[in-house]
Amino acid sequence: MPSQVIRDKLKPFRKGGKAYPVLARCNYPVFDIVNMYNAEIRGLYNYYCLASNVGKRLSMFKYYHYGSMMKTIARKEKSSIGAVIHVWY
Numbered sequence: 001m002p003s004q005v006i007r008d009k010l011k012p013f014r015k016g017g018k019a020y021p022v023l024a025r026c027n028y029p030v031f032d033i034v035n036m037y038n039a040e041i042r043g044l045y046n047y048y049c050l051a052s053n054v055g056k057r058l059s060m061f062k063y064y065h066y067g068s069m070m071k072t073i074a075r076k077e078k079s080s081i082g083a084v085i086h087v088w089y
Contacts, residue, residue: 001051006061009044012068019067026076033076037069 012022025033048054074084
């Protein structure tokens, strides 16, 4: 799996080396936000599932992607990331 692909896919979710919320998704219900993020990671994994290094490359993508999802939901709900994580777990 090419590392350039991961870098290109992470551009909307990472700014300044940190996870960043996708502000365009704040208008959707929480259920739809989670489905959008899940569809992205499933699509990327299904496309590269035969690659030998997909687990290592996707671990970095999942880290920023998950952080972006939590920040997007926190921004939508006008709460903190800790509160969002507490509700989910």
